[in-house]
Amino acid sequence: MSVKLGPNRYGKAETRLVHVVREGPVHRVKDVNVSTALSGDMEAVHLTGDNAAVLPTDTQKNTAYAFARKHGVGQIEEFALLLARHFVTSQPTIHHARVEIEEYGWNRAGPHSFVRDGGEVRTCVVHHDRDGGSTVVSGLKDLVVLNTTGSEFHGYLVDEYTTLPPTRDRVLATAVTARWRHIGETASYAQSYEQARQALLDAFAGTHSRSLQQTLYAMGERVLTVCPEICEVRLALPNKHHFAVDLSPFGMDNDNEVFHAADRPYGLIEGGVLRDDAPDAGFAWE
Template sequence: MSVKLGPNRYGKAETRLVHVAREGPVHRVKDVNVSTSLSGDTEAVHLTGDNAAVLPTDTQKNTAYAFARKHGVGQIEEFALLLARHFVTSHPSIHHARVEIEEYGWNRAGPHSFVRDGGEVRTCVVHHDRQGDSTVVSGLQDLVVLNTTGSEFHGYIVDEYTTLPPTRDRVLATAVTARWRHTGETASYAQSYERTRQALLDAFAGTHSRSLQQTLYAMGERALTVCPEICEVRLALPNKHHLVVDLSPFGLDNDNEVFHAADRPYGLIEGSVLREDAPDARFAWE
């Protein structure tokens, strides 16, 4: 039997980094989680343990901190591009860099006081290779949304194991994970993020849903319509079931007012929506 080394990468996962921009009496905070992954000339280290071509993961961590001091942390996509390009251009043995960043929001409570935002987490994944090609995928996760009406589910396959009753009025709730691929470099990632986020929310709120799949497509379609700088949206929507509680044992009716919010099991709806002329994604989703 013969074997060979397959695709591989190495890096430092989840470097927690907080940057405080002290611009006079009013400060700004960026709270991020940075993960770096590198690939290239790694055959020797795997086959013989020769580390000559390896950039230590501790060095990758230190680079994130040093770049925060040298360049600040503005838009996470721009910071990720800085890091990825640095790794590839500074070390010949590194052919490809992947940088993933999560950003945790803080709301201002004073010139130098902040309250942690309990909402969604902003994300990005950036790739850069030694041919000079870059890809940027922005996104968010844990954006929890709910419609109290305007959702149905009926007309599905019924077999001997089906117990779910059809409904023409239900609560529809989900925790949105969304990723969107930029066609090229975007002039303002901050504005693009806000436009895309709002498009997703508008579509969720404005779609009379006969299935969560229909809502998923409407959300992706709206984002692509509003934001010309992106070409593909991928969504994961867990169906956070709200079950009507039977109050008849207590002599009470329940006209879709009292629910049990079940956390598991849950339906999971996933899909992508893209422009017909979207360029090849290459390594963007890896």
């Protein structure tokens, strides 16, 4: 039997970085979580333990801190591109860099006081390859949304194990994870993010849903319609089930007013929507 080394990468995961911009008495805060992963000429370190080609993960962490001081953080996509390109261009043994960043929002409560935003987390994944250039995937997670009506579910397959009753009026709730791939670099990632986020919300609120799959497609389609700089959207929508409580034992009816919000198990609907002419995704989603 013969064996060989397969695809591999290594890096520093979840470097917590908070950057305070001090503009006189008024401060701004960027709170991010940075993960880096590098690949390239790494056969020797795996096969013989020779570390000559390895840029230590501690160095990757330090680079994130140093770049925050040197360049600021700004838009997370731009910061990720700076890091990814630096690792590939500065080290001949590094051929590919992946940088993933999560950003946590803070709301201003004063010139230098802030309250943690309880909403969604902004995300990005950037790949830079020595031969293939850069790819930027932006997104968000934990965007919790709910429709109290305007959702149905019926006409599905039924077998001997089916107990779910059909419904023509139900609560539809989910915690949106969405990622969208840019065509090249985008002039304003902040503007693109706000437009994509609003498109997701508008489609969720404006779609009379006969299934969460239908809603997923409507959300992805709306983003592509509003944002010409985006070529593909991928969504993961857990169905946060709300079951009407049976109040008949207490002599009471329940006209879709009182619900039990179940946390698990839950349906998980995943899918992508892309333009006909979208370029090959390659490694963008990895």
